Amino acid sequence: MAVTPTPATGACGRIDVAAVKRDFPLLHVHVHGRPITYLDSAATSQKPQAVLDRLDWYYRNINANVHRGVYSIAEEATNQLETARDRVRSFIGAKSTAEVVFTKNATESLNLVIQGWGRANLSPGDAVVLTHLEHHANIVPWQILATERELELRWVPLTADGHLDTTHLDQLLDGAKAFSFTAMSNVLGTVTPVRELADAARAAGAISIVDACQYVPHLPTDVQAMGADFIAFSGHKMCGPTGIGVLWGREELLDAMPPFLGGGEMIRDVRLDGFTPNDLPWKFEAGTPPIAEAIGLGAAIEYLETLGMVAVRQHEIDLVGHAMQVLTERFGERIQIHGPVNPQDRGGVLSFAFDNLHPHDISQVLDQHGVCVRAGHHCAKPLMRVLGLQATARASFYIYNDEADVEALAAALESAADFFML
Amino acid sequence: MPGLEDLYREIILDHYRNPRNRGELPVPPAHKVEGFNPLCGDEIVIYLEVSDDNVVNDIKIAGQGCSISQSSASMMSSAVKGKTVDEVRELIRAFKSMMSIHESSLEGEGGEGEDGAVNGSGVKLGDLEALRGVVKFPVRIKCATLAWNTLTQALDEIG
Ligand SMILES: Cc1ncc(COP(=O)(O)O)c(C=O)c1O
Numbered sequence A: 001m002a003v004t005p006t007p008a009t010g011a012c013g014r015i016d017v018a019a020v021k022r023d024f025p026l027l028h029v030h031v032h033g034r035p036i037t038y039l040d041s042a043a044t045s046q047k048p049q050a051v052l053d054r055l056d057w058y059y060r061n062i063n064a065n066v067h068r069g070v071y072s073i074a075e076e077a078t079n080q081l082e083t084a085r086d087r088v089r090s091f092i093g094a095k096s097t098a099e100v101v102f103t104k105n106a107t108e109s110l111n112l113v114i115q116g117w118g119r120a121n122l123s124p125g126d127a128v129v130l131t132h133l134e135h136h137a138n139i140v141p142w143q144i145l146a147t148e149r150e151l152e153l154r155w156v157p158l159t160a161d162g163h164l165d166t167t168h169l170d171q172l173l174d175g176a177k178a179f180s181f182t183a184m185s186n187v188l189g190t191v192t193p194v195r196e197l198a199d200a201a202r203a204a205g206a207i208s209i210v211d212a213c214q215y216v217p218h219l220p221t222d223v224q225a226m227g228a229d230f231i232a233f234s235g236h237k238m239c240g241p242t243g244i245g246v247l248w249g250r251e252e253l254l255d256a257m258p259p260f261l262g263g264g265e266m267i268r269d270v271r272l273d274g275f276t277p278n279d280l281p282w283k284f285e286a287g288t289p290p291i292a293e294a295i296g297l298g299a300a301i302e303y304l305e306t307l308g309m310v311a312v313r314q315h316e317i318d319l320v321g322h323a324m325q326v327l328t329e330r331f332g333e334r335i336q337i338h339g340p341v342n343p344q345d346r347g348g349v350l351s352f353a354f355d356n357l358h359p360h361d362i363s364q365v366l367d368q369h370g371v372c373v374r375a376g377h378h379c380a381k382p383l384m385r386v387l388g389l390q391a392t393a394r395a396s397f398y399i400y401n402d403e404a405d406v407e408a409l410a411a412a413l414e415s416a417a418d419f420f421m422l
Numbered sequence B: 001m002p003g004l005e006d007l008y009r010e011i012i013l014d015h016y017r018n019p020r021n022r023g024e025l026p027v028p029p030a031h032k033v034e035g036f037n038p039l040c041g042d043e044i045v046i047y048l049e050v051s052d053d054n055v056v057n058d059i060k061i062a063g064q065g066c067s068i069s070q071s072s073a074s075m076m077s078s079a080v081k082g083k084t085v086d087e088v089r090e091l092i093r094a095f096k097s098m099m100s101i102h103e104s105s106l107e108g109e110g111g112e113g114e115d116g117a118v119n120g121s122g123v124k125l126g127d128l129e130a131l132r133g134v135v136k137f138p139v140r141i142k143c144a145t146l147a148w149n150t151l152t153q154a155l156d157e158i159g
Helices: A017-022 A049-062 A072-092 A106-121 A140-149 A169-173 A194-203 A251-256 A291-307 A309-334 A359-368 A381-387 A403-420 B010-017 B067-080 B085-098 B101-106 B126-136 B138-158
Strands: A100-103 A127-131 A152-156 A176-182 A207-211 A230-234 A245-249 A267-271 A274-277 A335-337 A349-354 A374-376 A392-396 B031-036 B043-050 B056-064
Touching: A049 A072, A049 A291, A072 A100, A072 A245, A072 A291, A100 A106, A106 A140, A106 A176, A106 A207, A106 A230, A106 A245, A127 A140, A140 A152, A152 A169, A169 A176, A169 A194, A176 A194, A194 A207, A245 A251, A291 A309, A309 A335, A309 A349, A309 A403, A349 A403, A359 A374, A359 A392, A359 A403, A359 B067, A359 B138, A403 B010, B010 B067, B010 B126, B031 B138, B043 B067, B043 B138, B056 B067, B067 B085, B067 B126, B067 B138, B085 B126, B085 B138, B126 B138
Parallel strands: A127 A152, A127 A176, A176 A207, A207 A230
Antiparallel strands: A100 A245, A230 A245, A267 A274, A335 A349, A349 A392, A374 A392, B031 B043, B043 B056
């Protein structure tokens, strides 16, 4: 079995960032001759050695297709896959593994529930409520279904500081069948009041679907406490490999849903005149699943659990607060940080405008300093339009970032300004 | 590994800081076309006035974008003013061939033209040569070609 790393939590549940950094091989590469400063974890996180080892171990020792195999390694691969599922279950506080569906990413999870639940439950004239904060993954699948089913899409607007404006939420939810919203914005960092929103949806007779892609990697997650009906997230943003995502849903809702993709694994029986779907969760897992990826996600969760998600959350609040302070002290009016002003209300994401420089130019110069930030619309074009922005530069933080990374960012920004001398 | 100087030549920064032909023209007689770079949200609006004898009388550029897309548009506007539509089309072809990764970097030929001639077409790119370095930064090629694709669209629409 793969070696588990020494836990990188020090005394009093704080993260020992230096120790965490040592666990991530990629954080030791050089870019343009400089040590890398990776500030794009909202796009994808880096992977600890323990995850890389687990993937390698899987392929070297037990690689076989799962379910149906009678020989030992097939059985072991199946065991490991289902163990990983149970790890996800306990990580998010789900009642049963029947509620944990593996997909390829959050996008597929959202499409699965929107198409699966939506097709079975929505008819022309029905309303669905979304918010202005959404990623395209929680907009476009609804638009596809809205065209097909003639649905009305309603939108929860934003307040000036980037929170959801829930003043008229009850009116928006009135008569709506579903409320689909993000738990944390990948652009503004806004953490939304999931429980409150889910309760409002339930009171209005609507189901709630949560895009938790930026939430599960960064905050302690308890699907019971969140009170929603479905949540979607990706493994690659939480130290896991790409190609693995999760849809959690309440068992009774998943049970009542028709299958999404058809094929092997998802059936109990197939006859010439039809098929009988498999039990949950396999009913929604057509074809050979991402076996290594799921097992790798299991290792990622073990890693995060040794750090403790409460410590992870505290670390990010502290670091984002520190970054906001350093950048505003240093640059004053020259920098404008988008989104909530209180670090407690946001995740580890900082979108900003700097010195009238275009985000593309900023990130190009930053790259020369080894600093990786993202520039663009971050797959949230409706939000960018609402904000009146074309693009932003975005730095995002995770467990392996520290104050030195903030300093590298600030220094690189200074040199970008010098370079363009606008 | 290519450095920043390969991308941001002084003349590019100059056009970025002081863009030429910024503004709008009355439509008609001018023709207005908008272009978008869906990847980064850059947008450009071109106002093009072509005379009856097919000469670009005037051109104005509006919109927002990064230094590469803005300077490319600015240089383009200076380069096409007073040229015939045929000459402009030739210039677009020459520019786009300079921006094509395959021709200039993979095959290594048709590289730095001594006097700005590209791929033997005989078209002088002049200042536009400064944008050649963009090819070494493939994600930025779309920024450099945005104005040119939009101009092509304008010419096609004028017919
Ligand atoms: C808020 C949010 N939702 C959905 C997604 C889509 O995730 P994936 O591309 O892994 O499916 C992302 C990733 O960028 C995101 O940030």
